[in-house]
Amino acid sequence: MAKLKYLDLDEFQEKLDQFVFLPTYTKLKHQYKNEFDKFLGKHKMVVINVKPNSKYNYCTKTHSFTIFKVPEDKLGKLFNYRSKWVLIRCDSSSGGSWGYYWNEVYELKKSVENFDLNHLKQKYKEYFIINNE
Numbered sequence: 001m002a003k004l005k006y007l008d009l010d011e012f013q014e015k016l017d018q019f020v021f022l023p024t025y026t027k028l029k030h031q032y033k034n035e036f037d038k039f040l041g042k043h044k045m046v047v048i049n050v051k052p053n054s055k056y057n058y059c060t061k062t063h064s065f066t067i068f069k070v071p072e073d074k075l076g077k078l079f080n081y082r083s084k085w086v087l088i089r090c091d092s093s094s095g096g097s098w099g100y101y102w103n104e105v106y107e108l109k110k111s112v113e114n115f116d117l118n119h120l121k122q123k124y125k126e127y128f129i130i131n132n133e
Contacts, residue, residue: 003044006109007087009067015039020063020127040089046077046105058103059090059129067112067120068131078105085111 019032050057056076058066066088070081078086085108092101120128 004042005044005107007043007106009087009108009110009112011039012087012106016063016124016127020124040104040106043106046080048077048103048105050101050103052101056103057090058088058131060126062090062092062101064127064129065089065124066129066131067108067117069111081105081107084108 015032015036019029019036022029022032048056067085068088069085070078070083072082074082087106087108089104089106090101091104117130121130
């Protein structure tokens with residue numbers, strides 16, 4: 001089966017909510033995390049390995065994310081996403097460890113307005129980073 005080109009932001013939020021808002025790692029939280037990972041695995045993405053203090057790091061912690069329109073002059077792995085809206089989610093190799101981690105870049109089908117970004121910040125607090133690219 002071919003991977004989906006676009007990530008549905010509403011479905012992403014639904015899957016993330018189930019997983020991230022449970023306070024402790026119970027059997028249910030592990031189940032929701034597995035469903036979240038399966039959902040993300042169905043989509044095309046670009047992976048960017050970054051260090052915590054890199055200027056190319058777009059997030060602050062594991063499972064945090066940001067959304068922005070890629071600038072026209074962007075180089076590197078985001079080159080193919082110029083003028084497109086992307087969601088970048090952070091993940092790490094051992095849960096909360098920030099020694100080695102990566103940014104997963106997913107293309108969004110539609111634009112996200114400033115009002116929506118502020119709403120996401122209120123809802124997800126430290127999990128959502130407003131990017132000023």
